[in-house]
Amino acid sequence: MTAAFPEPGRLRDEVRAFLRDRHIRPHCDAWMTSFDPEFSRALGERGWIGMTWPGRYGGGDRPERERLVVIEELLAAGAPVAAHWFADRQIGPGLLRHGSQEQRTRYLPAITRGECFFAIGMSEPDSGSDLASIRTTARKTGSGWRVNGRKVWTSHAGQAHHLLALVRTSTPDPQRRQAGLSQLIIDLSTPGVEVRPIRSLDGHCHFNEVTLDDADVPDGALLGSEGAGWQQVTAELAYERSGPERFLSTAPLLWELARRRPPGSDPQIGALIAELQALRAMSAGIADALQRGEAPALEAATVKDLGARFEAKIVDTVRDLLEVEPALDATDDLARLLAEAVVHRPGGTLRGGSTEILRGIIARGLVAP
Numbered sequence: 001m002t003a004a005f006p007e008p009g010r011l012r013d014e015v016r017a018f019l020r021d022r023h024i025r026p027h028c029d030a031w032m033t034s035f036d037p038e039f040s041r042a043l044g045e046r047g048w049i050g051m052t053w054p055g056r057y058g059g060g061d062r063p064e065r066e067r068l069v070v071i072e073e074l075l076a077a078g079a080p081v082a083a084h085w086f087a088d089r090q091i092g093p094g095l096l097r098h099g100s101q102e103q104r105t106r107y108l109p110a111i112t113r114g115e116c117f118f119a120i121g122m123s124e125p126d127s128g129s130d131l132a133s134i135r136t137t138a139r140k141t142g143s144g145w146r147v148n149g150r151k152v153w154t155s156h157a158g159q160a161h162h163l164l165a166l167v168r169t170s171t172p173d174p175q176r177r178q179a180g181l182s183q184l185i186i187d188l189s190t191p192g193v194e195v196r197p198i199r200s201l202d203g204h205c206h207f208n209e210v211t212l213d214d215a216d217v218p219d220g221a222l223l224g225s226e227g228a229g230w231q232q233v234t235a236e237l238a239y240e241r242s243g244p245e246r247f248l249s250t251a252p253l254l255w256e257l258a259r260r261r262p263p264g265s266d267p268q269i270g271a272l273i274a275e276l277q278a279l280r281a282m283s284a285g286i287a288d289a290l291q292r293g294e295a296p297a298l299e300a301a302t303v304k305d306l307g308a309r310f311e312a313k314i315v316d317t318v319r320d321l322l323e324v325e326p327a328l329d330a331t332d333d334l335a336r337l338l339a340e341a342v343v344h345r346p347g348g349t350l351r352g353g354s355t356e357i358l359r360g361i362i363a364r365g366l367v368a369p
């Protein structure tokens with residue numbers, strides 16, 4: 001059901017036809033949990049990964065708005081896009097902005113083909129919201145960097161090829177904790193890198209703990225400038241927080257609700273659809289700002305926070321209006337999707353920046369824009 005996206009368009013129709021042919025079984029949070037390399041390769045063949053990147057790096061040279069159409073439809077269908085999601089959303093733009101020529105030609109075309117997957121290595125056991133407190137170190141060697149430390153909650157590190165890790169490359173200065181951080185692209189098959197799965201409530205193991213024990217990576221692994229990791233990561237977060245996955249993770253459940261209680265039959269459903277349209281407009285505005293080269297951090301934090309609240313409201317509305325017992329193994333789609341949404345609900349208020357942290361950013365931005 002895609003009635004919430006009424007705009008006509010050839011590209012939208014193409015994506016819908018592609019999805020229909022593949023008989024997707026929708027899942028809530030599929031962009032985070034459903035890892036399917038074959039599906040990613042099929043998207044790559046159609047030019048739907050790296051759509052906005054320059055053609056010389058395998059990209060499609062297309063506007064952000066077209067990418068938005070494709071990812072909205074994929075999310076609305078609950079399609080298995082997790083394999084390439086991080087690389088398409090933020091690693092690629094980071095490489096285009098800060099990467100060396102060698103890094104761009106090595107990684108970007110492979111990402112666009114759906115053959116090169118990245119995991120994000122920011123969080124550590126005692127460093128989530130307070131990211132500047134990370135303790136993973138990288139020390140200079142004759143030929144590169146020796147990395148030691150531990151990353152946690154690393155989505156899909158067990159299946160990805162590379163980890164973009166935030167590391168400390170110089171001794172922390174208590175007055176300037178954000179200084180001395182750098183980003184390294186670490187091949188996850190490097191000796192000294194160990195990935196251990198962490199089982200979550202739904203029984204899946206998309207989370208991992210990554211231990212780096214004297215892992216030697218080459219000089220060419222440094223992304224951007226040594227010591228500029230904080231600024232680079234902060235820029236990445238605008239891409240990470242503003243996309244439609246922040247309010248469409250639970251879309252398959254919303255569609256299921258609308259199927260059983262058509263819009264118009266209850267004002268609560270009408271209110272959800274109206275809110276969805278407002279969030280789409282905000283997210284599209286941010287995509288335009290990113291295309292203009294701006295860094296809309298406050299706006300992105302706003303979309304993420306409103307999106308998490310919206311997702312929770314979908315679950316509450318289903319419970320208000322329908323008699324259904326959530327069960328992850330139910331054959332009934334409504335019961336299954338509700339269970340997925342309930343289990344993942346707390347994650348939406350944490351991943352990509354917790355609710356309290358986002359509201360702090362918004363409050364500071366509003367007081368001193």
Ligand SMILES: Cc1cc2nc3c(=O)[nH]c(=O)nc-3n(C[C@H](O)[C@H](O)[C@H](O)COP(=O)(O)OP(=O)(O)OC[C@H]3O[C@@H](n4cnc5c(N)ncnc54)[C@H](O)[C@@H]3O)c2cc1C
Nearest residue numbers: 120121122123127128129153154155347350351352354356
């Ligand atoms: C589904 C999911 C996927 C994830 N994937 C990845 C990934 O791929 N890579 C990665 O690096 N990380 C990942 N994370 C980790 C995520 O980035 C962290 O969970 C997040 O940054 C919060 O950090 P934390 O879990 O350490 O919680 P904490 O920072 O310990 O926060 C705990 C609670 O305290 C509150 N709090 C903390 N500081 C303050 C403060 N100053 N003021 C007010 N309240 C505060 C928070 O809002 C939160 O409610 C993922 C998390 C989830 C849930």
